[in-house]
Amino acid sequence: MEGIDSGTTAWLLISSALVMLMTPGLAFFYGGMARAKSVLNMMLMSFASIALVSVLWVLVGYSLAYDSAGPFVGGLGYLGVTGLISEVGGGIPILLDVAFQMMFAVLTVALISGAIADRAKFGAWLLFVPLWSILVYSPVAYWVWGDGWISGLEIGGYEVVDFAGGTAVHINAGAAALALTFVLGRRKGFGSESMRPHNLPFVLLGAALLWFGWFGFNAGSAYAADGAAALALLNTQVATAAATGAWMLVERIRYGKATALGFASGAIAGLVAITPAAADLTPLGAIALGLIAGAVCAYAISWKYKFKYDDALDVVGIHMVGGIMGSLLIGLLAASSAGGSAGLLYGGSAGLLAVQAVAVAGVLVYSFVLTFFIAKIIDLVMGFRIPEHVETNGLDAELHDETAYAFDELDELEGGEPSSPTPPGGEVASQQARP
Numbered sequence: 001m002e003g004i005d006s007g008t009t010a011w012l013l014i015s016s017a018l019v020m021l022m023t024p025g026l027a028f029f030y031g032g033m034a035r036a037k038s039v040l041n042m043m044l045m046s047f048a049s050i051a052l053v054s055v056l057w058v059l060v061g062y063s064l065a066y067d068s069a070g071p072f073v074g075g076l077g078y079l080g081v082t083g084l085i086s087e088v089g090g091g092i093p094i095l096l097d098v099a100f101q102m103m104f105a106v107l108t109v110a111l112i113s114g115a116i117a118d119r120a121k122f123g124a125w126l127l128f129v130p131l132w133s134i135l136v137y138s139p140v141a142y143w144v145w146g147d148g149w150i151s152g153l154e155i156g157g158y159e160v161v162d163f164a165g166g167t168a169v170h171i172n173a174g175a176a177a178l179a180l181t182f183v184l185g186r187r188k189g190f191g192s193e194s195m196r197p198h199n200l201p202f203v204l205l206g207a208a209l210l211w212f213g214w215f216g217f218n219a220g221s222a223y224a225a226d227g228a229a230a231l232a233l234l235n236t237q238v239a240t241a242a243a244t245g246a247w248m249l250v251e252r253i254r255y256g257k258a259t260a261l262g263f264a265s266g267a268i269a270g271l272v273a274i275t276p277a278a279a280d281l282t283p284l285g286a287i288a289l290g291l292i293a294g295a296v297c298a299y300a301i302s303w304k305y306k307f308k309y310d311d312a313l314d315v316v317g318i319h320m321v322g323g324i325m326g327s328l329l330i331g332l333l334a335a336s337s338a339g340g341s342a343g344l345l346y347g348g349s350a351g352l353l354a355v356q357a358v359a360v361a362g363v364l365v366y367s368f369v370l371t372f373f374i375a376k377i378i379d380l381v382m383g384f385r386i387p388e389h390v391e392t393n394g395l396d397a398e399l400h401d402e403t404a405y406a407f408d409e410l411d412e413l414e415g416g417e418p419s420s421p422t423p424p425g426g427e428v429a430s431q432q433a434r435p
Contacts, residue, residue: 005091011225012096018216019103021209023050023110029206029264030114033197033313037394038118039404045113045125050106052129057102064138065101071149073139090223100220105141108169109133114313115177116184119391122399124384131374136176136367137168143362144168150359156351158341160359161334163232164221166276166327167363174320175367177311183375184385186310188392200260207264211240214271218278231338232278235286236271242287243270243294250298262298265318269297272322277330280340285333293325324360331356 027046034042053061063078078084087094109129113120143150144162153160162168197203218236222229247266248258273293274286281289301317304310311317331353334343342348378384390398397403 001086001088001093003088003091004093005224008091008224009093009096011229012092012100012220012223015216015220016096016100016103018213019100019107019220020050020213022103022213022217023047023107025206025209025213026107026110027206028202029210029268030117030313032199032202032204032206033114034117035394036198036405037403038396039198039202040400040402041122041395042113042117044122044400045120046110048122048126049110049113049129052126053106053109053133054102056130056133057105058098061105061133061138062098062101064134065105065141066097066146068147071147071152072143073148074142074146092223101141101145104165104169104217105133105137108137108165108173111170111173111315111319112177112180115311115315116180117312118187118395119184119385120180121382121384121386122395124378124382127378127382128374128384131378132176132371135374136370137172140172140363140367141168144359150362153355153358155355155358156349158349158351158355160355161280161330161340161352162276162327162359163278163280164218164275166272166323167359170272170275170319170323171327171360171363172367174316174318174323175364176371177315178309178320179368179371180375181309181311181316183372183379184310186308187312188388190310191305191308197261203264204260207267211267211271214240214275218275222279228279228339231283234283235278235281236274238283239274239286239290239293240267240270242290243267243273243297246291246294247298250295254298265301265314266294266298269294269318269322272319273297273326273329276323276326277334280330280334280338282335282338285335285338289326289329289333292329293322296325297322320364324364327356327360328353 023046027043030046031039031043058081060079062081063076064074067075067077069075081095081098084094084098089097109132113125142148144160144167145151150160150167214236215233219229219233222232244263244266247269248262251262252258270290270293273289277286277289297318300321301314303317330343332343332345334341334348334352335346336342341352343352344350375384386395
């Protein structure tokens with residue numbers, strides 16, 4: 001094909017693969033925090049998202065997100081993307097853009113699953129994924145990155161900044177997660193039973209894979225192997241590192257000890273927060289953003305106990321709150337020396353903060369309301385929540401007829417009596433269960 005920039009194309013190919021790796025990484029991250037008797041179900045929710053959204057994105061999702069139409073949703077001109085096979089734009093094959101953005105669509109819906117760990121019907125999830133992807137993700141992606149109302153919004157001469165998905169991915173998924181917690185209700189024993197991850201090595205492995213893949217997520221969003229990509233990559237690293245320290249400091253103050261779980265949680269909070277701002281802050285600004293977001297998210301994950309919503313793996317506390325922090329702090333910390341507009345602390349006006357706030361509010365309200373409606377319809381049609389005995393016995397055995405760990409064989413090898421496929425006590429999944 002003529003007009004292809006081989007360097008840019010190579011970088012986007014690599015970035016697409018890196019972002020794809022994030023969803024399996026998320027499966028390990030969430031799986032490690034699930035009950036031992038439900039870890040496969042938790043991981044399958046992420047892997048099922050890969051399968052469903054990948055096909056759906058090619059059929060209709062990309063068209064709704066990127067075919068120019070009205071202010072609220074794209075058109076149907078790119079259905080099946082067959083007509084784009086020989087097209088080139090921005091130095092890359094258009095099909096590479098389809099693939100790169102596909103990985104974002106996959107990850108976003110998979111993020112939601114952590115909020116409803118241990119209590120959702122797998123069949124209901126398989127119906128929710130395509131409906132949410134079409135009705136919520138694609139329109140919001142069009143608003144932000146297509147020709148929708150957010151991309152055209154301007155206040156005081158400032159336009160919305162969302163470099164790699166603070167609104168379209170993280171606030172979108174976090175608001176949807178909050179809506180689902182209201183539809184499905186709280187888990188049995190929420191607030192009264194111990195809520196500790198069952199496999200912290202899985203959690204750390206998942207966090208490491210996510211951190212690695214996030215370089216493609218953020219730096220790849222520059223759509224070139226250039227200075228913006230280099231700045232985004234460096235900012236991603238230092239913001240994340242700063243957030244881990246801030247989170248563990250909050251842990252030390254609140255609970256007396258810093259934990260491996262806190263390190264992993266802080267890393268994700270930093271990654272989320274820097275996503276919209278990755279190419280608009282200086283490295284010092286990125287460190288400040290990471291410190292603020294890590295500390296705020298470390299407190300935010302405890303709000304579920306105060307307000308009685310069961311966000312099992314803290315999707316709301318990390319992704320929604322982290323996405324809001326990252327998007328709004330652009331209005332304070334953005335530096336013109338990074339190549340964009342200046343925030344309040346760098347001599348800019350309140351216009352940038354205002355336009356960011358409008359974008360955040362728009363995505364929050366739309367995602368929450370429409371997700372609540374979608375989930376309610378599914379609940380009425382087939383029921384979204386599993387029966388109590390399935391929750392008690394474990395989703396792996398009851399829904400999938402398999403278990404992650406051979407408990408009976410382990411007992412026999414140790415000379416004890418065979419046990420049930422589920423571990424006694426049934427540790428409840430939660431990202432932040434503290435003494």
